Amino acid sequence: MDPVRVGILGLGTVGGGTVSLLRRNAEPLERRLGRSLEVTRVAVKDPSKPRPVELDGIDVGTDAESICTDPEIDIVIELVGGVDNAEPLVRKALEHGKPVVTANKALLAERGNELFRFAGEKGVDLAFEAAVAGGIPIIKALREGLAGNRIESVHAIANGTANYMLSRMRTEGMEFEDALKEAQDLGYAELDPTFDVDGIDAAHKLALVAAVAFGAPINYQALHIEGIRSITREDILYAGELGYRIKLLAITKHGPDGGIELRVHPALVPEDTMLASVEGVFNAVQVVGDAVGPTLYYGPGAGADPTASAVVGDLVDVARTLGASPEYRVPYLGFRADGMQEPRWAHVEEVETEYYLRMQAQDQPGVLAQVTRILSEEGISIEAFRQKEPHPGDTDVPVVLLTHTTKERAMRRAVAAIDQLDVINGPSQLLRLEEVDAV
Amino acid sequence: MDPVRVGILGLGTVGGGTVSLLRRNAEPLERRLGRSLEVTRVAVKDPSKPRPVELDGIDVGTDAESICTDPEIDIVIELVGGVDNAEPLVRKALEHGKPVVTANKALLAERGNELFRFAGEKGVDLAFEAAVAGGIPIIKALREGLAGNRIESVHAIANGTANYMLSRMRTEGMEFEDALKEAQDLGYAELDPTFDVDGIDAAHKLALVAAVAFGAPINYQALHIEGIRSITREDILYAGELGYRIKLLAITKHGPDGGIELRVHPALVPEDTMLASVEGVFNAVQVVGDAVGPTLYYGPGAGADPTASAVVGDLVDVARTLGASPEYRVPYLGFRADGMQEPRWAHVEEVETEYYLRMQAQDQPGVLAQVTRILSEEGISIEAFRQKEPHPGDTDVPVVLLTHTTKERAMRRAVAAIDQLDVINGPSQLLRLEEVDAV
Structure with missing residues (x-):
């Protein structure tokens, strides 16, 4: 079968890694797909810049948009980064019926809903494994x-x-x-x-x-x-x-x-x-x-090779279903467009967890009593408490406590009140504690 | 769209977990697929046996084979286990053009090549995520x-x-x-x-x-x-x-x-x-x-729910591509049938690693000299050595050593020779040490 012709926008770390990986592993990739994956065009800012990657046989130019509209390109990999730069290119490729593989988390976080909707209208893939956690699938x-x-x-x-x-x-x-x-x-x-x-x-x-x-x-x-x-x-x-x-x-x-x-x-x-x-x-x-x-x-x-691993993983998925009905393809976000549901997103003040609170306290009697009174008024109980050695030359002493589980809203009110105390040099440091399940 | 009609062979731990999970998560599953996944038939050994799972609306019988040939069944889940029991059922389902999802590692380890080949001829899926590492995809x-x-x-x-x-x-x-x-x-x-x-x-x-x-x-x-x-x-x-x-x-x-x-x-x-x-x-x-x-x-x-998670994950994949050309589906083993390659499988004596060797030595001078002489003759160098306290009442003392990297063949010869020594009460315990990369 004919090779799958791939155009890459941007040849930085990840782009270079992707070109290298596709060449290095061309043989096992073809054993997977039954077709070769061939990078035929690359768009860069400066084609004269020396690159650490072999580019022979690849048309290296500056016109990213023309890759997105090129009928000789089957799949576009977007690695230019940025939101305003990348969006029109991704849109152009989708508009011309080309699936897009991207590592651009900012773009999708900010404009993903519109882009996925547009990709859906055009019936093509928009894949983004490389946008999250590098090489981890x-x-x-x-x-x-x-x-x-x-x-x-x-x-x-x-x-x-x-x-x-x-x-x-x-x-x-x-x-x-x-x-x-x-x-x-x-x-x-x-x-x-x-x-x-x-x-x-x-x-x-x-x-x-x-x-x-x-x-x-x-x-x-x-x-x-x-x-x-x-x-x-x-x-x-x-x-x-x-x-x-x-x-x-x-x-x-x-x-x-x-x-x-x-x-x-x-x-x-x-x-x-x-x-x-x-x-x-x-x-x-x-x-x-x-x-x-x-x-x-x-x-x-992160890194060239791990991120390229994710890009190429997506590329194989997308190449395999080139031309297939969208019904047979995995929806962009796992759920069908008509199956998405906007939940109520919680405000951070709804969080309930334990807290770590570090205060800078004046080294005098009664500080703890004042702090614990405030916490107690908010219904917050203390799990652990440590008074630390002062830094050399400091008059303040760091006081650290862990609370039992409490509502963030109450915790924030308490810390605001504590930071008002004469004996506390605020702002205090408030950190959440996460009980994670896995060993 | 019509529901996907699922038949399950075997209603043990995993089968029960799968039925429960498909009911409990019917709503999000339909948001993913655009169709519901409905268990319509189950085959068990003893239909009168009380089950911890709700089965109303499901045809519960004893004839597993008839599920595999039933034109009203779209996908078969094989959970009967065993090799000789399961193989003809899986084969029958594939023969009748039904994709099969299985958790049966023994079956695939022993007969997988033939079954995948047969599934390929019939153009249907044979999925087995649940056969390896429970719920981990x-x-x-x-x-x-x-x-x-x-x-x-x-x-x-x-x-x-x-x-x-x-x-x-x-x-x-x-x-x-x-x-x-x-x-x-x-x-x-x-x-x-x-x-x-x-x-x-x-x-x-x-x-x-x-x-x-x-x-x-x-x-x-x-x-x-x-x-x-x-x-x-x-x-x-x-x-x-x-x-x-x-x-x-x-x-x-x-x-x-x-x-x-x-x-x-x-x-x-x-x-x-x-x-x-x-x-x-x-x-x-x-x-x-x-x-x-x-x-x-x-x-x-392992466990009912985690394994059911893997079964249902496969089920969603398989259901999504029901009727799609096999070209658009992921090959059973990731590589196309014509892209598989039989490598040379190494003999265990080719292994090179470090070794842990525990010997029971008589508590007398010169033992270590005899052991190290044998190791040295095989070109094996010692990284760590510990002589332990004897067990109460024992005359032998446990001697433990770690070697530097060496060939298993040499290590085995050395241990055989060591176990022949009068001062060693063999057989000694030889374990491999694995340097694993991830932190």
Whole structure:
């Protein structure tokens, strides 16, 4: 049979990795598909730039749009990134009846609903395994493998850079800024690290994961997002003393008041769980289904080869069903367009969990009494309490406590009141604790 | 659209779980498929036996074969188990153009090649996610999600019963027989535990995993299988002192001499790895691909609900492509029938790894000299050596050593020679050590 002709938009890390992988594994890929997958055109910004990948036989140009409209192209891989850049290209390809494979989480988190609807009208695929958790086939697991389940919760370590930094802060006793600098020096973090450290990248991924988990339209706006900038070396140390590690988690689950929670934030995770043991740039996604129970998926969350693995996995799926009726293909988000349901998205104040609270207290009698009175008025009971040594030269002493399960709304009111106390130098550090099911 | 009419053969644990799950999650399943999945017929041995599952509206009878030939049935789920019982039923269903979903690892390990060939001739699906690692969608991950990769290795904890027993032997200091009795009392192990403790169940699963990983025909005969009956409390203790846990692993990988290894045996795994931390009846599968690197999939390896999760996942896939050309469907083993390749399967003596050797030595000078001389003659160097306290009343002392990487052939010759020494009371315990990649 004729080769499947693939056009790639963008030849950065992932694009280069994809071209290399398709060449290196051309033989087993053809054994899978019965056709070869051939990259015939690539669009780049600067065709004269030297590339670490062999491009002979590939038409390298600058006109991305013409790839999207080229009748000689069967499938388009979108790797230009960005939202406003990428959207018209993806739309153009779909409009011309070409399935699109993308790794662009920002694009889908923000414009996915419209793009999936448009792809549906055109009857072509829009695949995005590479947009979430790098090489881990988590979208496929949620969308197909666990299709028999009602998903109860997803807890993901979805940003390798933030996880690397938190790992280094713990194992090396680094402060945030030093860990960030190291991550930047190693190429894990961008010069502008906002997307990674402020939780935005993880939030983009979570928006997609929630849609696939619950058969809901993508709703990035419903997300509660906190990054890791406020996490100190001490927080990690104190959490460790209490038996926890701090991870940037992306969480979606059924909340106690019936809404679905969507939140990205640092959280304390019991150190004897598999999620806690995920270190460095790795990602892991824990999924609890009503039938399957707790499952976990672990692997490299970024990088040329792992992401290319996801792109090519999608490419094989899409190539296999080229020309098939859409009825025979897996719906974009696992649920048919007419089967999607917008749930009520929970407000973060509905969350019920245990909390870690670190306060800077003046070293004088009666502080604890004032703090516990406020907590008690909000119905919050204390599970553990530690008064730490003051930093050299400091008059304040760090006071750390863990609460029993409480409502976030009450906890926030309590912390606001505590930070008003004369004896507390606010703002205090409030972190959620997540009891994750899997060992 | 009309419902998809499903017939189930066998209503044991998994069959009951499947009926329940299809009812409980009928609504989200229909949102996925656009059709309902309706169990219309079930075949059981004894229809008068009370069942813990609601069967109203289902035709419950004893004639399994008539379900396989019933024109009113669209898909058959085979859960009768066994090889000789199940094969003619599966064949009959395929012959009548009905796709089959099965959890029967023994059947596919032993007769899978013929059955897949027959299904191919009939142009219908034969799906088996539930046959491997319970609810973990590992077949889908290997067959589709990681399709871009050349798989380098798979290390699986694929038998929950054996893993439970080894966990209990470690944490409770139990001997094998006590752990077995406990597992039997809890219903994890059968009265005849052969399949679980002798590695046969794990081997059936590995035969399937290797076929999917490498695009090779299933070759159960090529497997090297050792169970866990020889593992003592002391082995687990000594391994722990050296920083390892003992796990029953199912391993397939490219061997050093170019063959593909297929082996199930207890092995020492570094205790700081994710595989080592899999405890109790859980399963985990570590897959290393050339592009993705190390990935790991973790979850419940057995039980009514988790296995039903896998059955229903397959059912959704199969139902979606009912009537589609086989060209549009994923090949049974991920590779097309004309793309399968029989590799050279490595003999276990080709294995190269480190080894744990426990000997019972007479407590007298010169023993170590004799042992090390034999090892040295085989070119085997020692990484660690421990002489243990003798058991109370014993004259022998346990001597434990770890070797550096060596060829199994040489190791076996050395152990045979060591066991001939007057000062050694053989047979000695020889276990392989597996360096697994993922953290």
